[in-house]
Amino acid sequence: MSESSQRRIDVFSGTDVVLLDQAVSKAIKVALGDAPADFALAELTEVSYQVDDGYSIAPVIDAAQTPPMLADRRVVVARHLARFSTGDTVEPLVAYLDDPLDTTHLILVWDRGPALTRRTAGLPKKLNDTLKQLGVTVTKTDVTTKDGGAFIDQHLRDARVKLDAGARRLIGEHLGGDLNRIVGIARSLIATHGEGATLSVEDVTPYLGGAGDVPPWELTDTIADGDVAAALRTCRRMMHGGERHALAVMASLTTHYSRMASLDGAPVGNDRDAGAYLGVKGSTYPLKKAMQQARRMGSGKVKRSWELLAQADLDLRGGTGAGSEQVLEVLVARLASLAR
Numbered sequence: 295m296s297e298s299s300q301r302r303i304d305v306f307s308g309t310d311v312v313l314l315d316q317a318v319s320k321a322i323k324v325a326l327g328d329a330p331a332d333f334a335l336a337e338l339t340e341v342s343y344q345v346d347d348g349y350s351i352a353p354v355i356d357a358a359q360t361p362p363m364l365a366d367r368r369v370v371v372a373r374h375l376a377r378f379s380t381g382d383t384v385e386p387l388v389a390y391l392d393d394p395l396d397t398t399h400l401i402l403v404w405d406r407g408p409a410l411t412r413r414t415a416g417l418p419k420k421l422n423d424t425l426k427q428l429g430v431t432v433t434k435t436d437v438t439t440k441d442g443g444a445f446i447d448q449h450l451r452d453a454r455v456k457l458d459a460g461a462r463r464l465i466g467e468h469l470g471g472d473l474n475r476i477v478g479i480a481r482s483l484i485a486t487h488g489e490g491a492t493l494s495v496e497d498v499t500p501y502l503g504g505a506g507d508v509p510p511w512e513l514t515d516t517i518a519d520g521d522v523a524a525a526l527r528t529c530r531r532m533m534h535g536g537e538r539h540a541l542a543v544m545a546s547l548t549t550h551y552s553r554m555a556s557l558d559g560a561p562v563g564n565d566r567d568a569g570a571y572l573g574v575k576g577s578t579y580p581l582k583k584a585m586q587q588a589r590r591m592g593s594g595k596v597k598r599s600w601e602l603l604a605q606a607d608l609d610l611r612g613g614t615g616a617g618s619e620q621v622l623e624v625l626v627a628r629l630a631s632l633a634r
Contacts, residue, residue: 308435340407374407381420520634
């Protein structure tokens with residue numbers, strides 16, 4: 295594949311609909327240039343791939359091999375390609391990529407369509423290997439909480455919105471894990487204040503809406519710090535901003551404290567030893583936190599924490615007349631107090 299041909303293929307993957315759609319929309323705009331969308335743009339979705347006995351990727355190939363009419367190029371956008379999860383199903387696409395049509399700019403979007411309910415594992419290895427050989431990079435649009443600050447800053451720069459330090463900090467804290475909300479907030483700020491305006495806390499506050507979700511480890515961290523007020527705020531954000539059921543939050547707490555109980559007094563010296571001891575594969579960082587907290591609290595408090603969790607679990611399942619939110623908040627407050 296020539297260098298000019300490489301520039302005619304874009305591949306995106308992601309689970310966040312807002313962020314994925316934003317990235318794909320930008321790619322379409324760049325690919326079209328000054329070509330009229332009415333003649334140059336063709337978009338395919340899950341429905342386009344339906345055949346009598348299931349789904350086929352053949353319509354993507356047909357569209358990509360169609361010469362342009364009344365334009366000098368053709369932009370083909372194939373969405374919902376997560377439907378094709380095996381090497382056999384993408385074989386026609388792999389063959390096309392070996393000799394793509396010079397007048398076609400192909401944009402592949404690896405996301406789930408509305409009819410696909412199972413979880414997907416990303417691009418099939420055969421296609422992934424082919425793209426690597428051709429020098430085509432898959433753009434992953436999902437943003438982790440770890441990279442959230444940089445993502446917010448970059449998005450605000452792209453939107454030409456300037457914030458003072460207080461306003462920037464407020465937005466980061468308020469959004470938590472719901473980073474895609476920065477897209478709508480930035481649009482609202484531009485529409486109201488215009489590009490280039492420097493905005494303060496007072497300027498941005500009316501556009502923030504409800505507090506966003508936060509990851510479960512923020513709750514266990516605030517509990518481990520013994521900060522009752524912060525732990526309760528985090529718990530409420532998980533239930534309201536993240537729309538998590540109390541039992542889902544309870545499951546996160548149970549997982550963390552079960553690790554603490556298992557590692558309390560265990561013959562392990564570090565998180566790698568802990569991973570081997572518990573048979574945990576992947577990141578052992580959560581085990582490091584659990585081990586440190588267990589040692590800091592001591593066996594007596596770890597045992598008492600487990601008793602509080604057991605009682606709260608019964609109460610959440612109808613053991614008391616109190617509401618689920620009240621039961622969970624009492625639990626979190628007691629756990630945080632115990633960690634002091």
